[in-house]
Amino acid sequence: MTNHDSNGGAAVKHRHRHEGPQKxxxxxxxxxxxxxxxxxxVxxxxxxxxxxxLILLVMAVLQVLVQLGYWMHLKDKGHMIPIIFMAGGFFVAATAVVAALYWMWW
Structure with missing residues (x-):
């Protein structure tokens, strides 16, 4: 038994690519x-x-990228909006830290 599309032709089944546990x-x-x-x-x-x-900061940044990419699935398609909002949040936080440091020292 085959699936047919609205034009009477055989429909192509698209399989969802399942990401196995290897990654x-x-x-x-x-x-x-x-x-x-x-x-x-340390x-x-x-x-x-x-x-x-310096080593701790580099390891922390890499750890965050691994956590966001693989465990939070931000490497997958359709996650651009959460990435944009997180980048905006990081920008606001970095701006606040720089402003606070500027305010304290100058």
């Missing part, structure tokens, strides 16, 4: 690796403090 396992391992790198940077006592802070 989630890779994202989970990547998240764990980022966390371990951050812990190792645990290594002889490392320069500025370098440790």
């Amino acid at each position: 989630h396992v890779v994202a989970f391992i990547f998240s764990i690796a980022l966390t371990l790198i951050a812990f190792a940077a 645990a290594a006592g002889g490392v320069n403090t500025a370098f440790t802070v």
